[in-house]
Amino acid sequence: MTLATQEQLDAFARACRRVAEAGLLQCSSGNMSWRIGEDLMAVSGTRVWLERLTADDVALCRIAGGQVLNDRRPSIESRFHAGIFRARPEVNVVLHFQSPNATALCCGEPEKTNFFVIIEVPYYIGRPAVVEYLPAGSPELASAIVEVARDHDMILLKNHGQVVVGRDFDDAIQKAVFFELACHVILQGGNVRPLSDEAAEALIAAGKARGKENGSASPPAV
Numbered sequence: 001m002t003l004a005t006q007e008q009l010d011a012f013a014r015a016c017r018r019v020a021e022a023g024l025l026q027c028s029s030g031n032m033s034w035r036i037g038e039d040l041m042a043v044s045g046t047r048v049w050l051e052r053l054t055a056d057d058v059a060l061c062r063i064a065g066g067q068v069l070n071d072r073r074p075s076i077e078s079r080f081h082a083g084i085f086r087a088r089p090e091v092n093v094v095l096h097f098q099s100p101n102a103t104a105l106c107c108g109e110p111e112k113t114n115f116f117v118i119i120e121v122p123y124y125i126g127r128p129a130v131v132e133y134l135p136a137g138s139p140e141l142a143s144a145i146v147e148v149a150r151d152h153d154m155i156l157l158k159n160h161g162q163v164v165v166g167r168d169f170d171d172a173i174q175k176a177v178f179f180e181l182a183c184h185v186i187l188q189g190g191n192v193r194p195l196s197d198e199a200a201e202a203l204i205a206a207g208k209a210r211g212k213e214n215g216s217a218s219p220p221a222v
Contacts, residue, residue, distance in 0.1 A: 003069055004036055009055035012042045015093075015169040020051030024097040024176050030161070031075035034169070035085050035092040039063045043074040043081055076137030083146035084165060091165045093172040098161035101183035110156045114194040117185050120178040122195065122203035123210075125164075128154035128179075136160065154179060 012034050019025060019032060030050060033043045044050060045057040059074035061067060063085045068074060075081075081094045105113055111130045116122050129148035134141035145155055145163055153175060155163040162179065166172030186192055195203070 003040060003060045004042060004058075006055065008036050009042065009058050012036075012058055013053050013055050015173075016044055016050040016053040018169070018173060019095060019097065019176070020049070022173060022177055024095075024099045024173075024180065025050060026098065029098045031077050031081075031096045032172075033078065033081035033085070033094045035063065040069075041082065041085060043078045045072045046075050077142075079137070079139065080142035080145040080149075080163070083142055084149045084163075087146055087150050088165060090167060093166045093169055094163065095166070095172045095176055096161060096163050097176050099176065099180040099183070101187050102156075102162050102180050103160075104187060105183050106156050106161065107159050110158070113186065115179070115182050115186070116195045116200045116203075117189075117192050118178065118182050119195065119199075119203055121182045122200045123207040124178055125154045125175050126152065126204050126207060128152060128156050130156045131158065133158045133160065 016032050028047050028049050031044045033041050035041050039062055041061055041063050043059045043061055045059050048057045059072040060069045061074055063082050066082045077096055084094050129152035131144045148155055153165050164172055164175045
């Protein structure tokens with residue numbers, strides 16, 4: 001039985017390398033998954049540097065139970081990837097990344113940070129959720145991430161990194177890049193003033209409407 005085509009494996013590998021090229025992770029940190037069937041997901045292999053990931057480094061796993069279906073061991077975080085796919089049928093890509101500025105803020109008190117400093121964050125991402133520190137790869141961390149991912153597209157893991165979900169590769173990578181930009185502005189921008197509550201709420205509402213239509217319109221002016 002063919003689990004995934006070579007074309008699919010190559011497409012996933014290219015997307016993983018795009019994540020590294022965007023500066024969203026370092027060395028073997030971070031991992032990504034892709035729903036490629038009703039009960040099948042591709043996951044980056046454990047300890048693989050995404051910047052040089054190839055089709056041979058891709059694990060294939062069941063979404064329902066996480067069973068590995070080929071000879072590649074998946075990332076230790078594959079448990080929450082499968083859990084998010086089960087909880088969010090409209091999500092097709094899950095990315096765990098550790099971009100510099102976003103991770104710096106996750107090492108402080110991200111729950112007290114207003115990330116709505118550029119319009120792309122409320123529009124494309126919405127309000128991020130925060131998960132307290134739990135050991136990487138643990139069932140407890142996976143459970144905590146899946147629970148908040150039901151209602152949030154960006155999850156901030158204290159002293160660890162970020163998880164973002166998307167309907168496709170472009171959607172997930174774009175969200176991660178915009179979030180890193182916002183964090184850079186917060187840390188490096190000096191006297192930064194976030195959007196007003198009214199403007200942010202309008203952008204969140206517009207973004208949700210866009211998501212329901214599955215469109216790709218640009219955010220409105222505020």
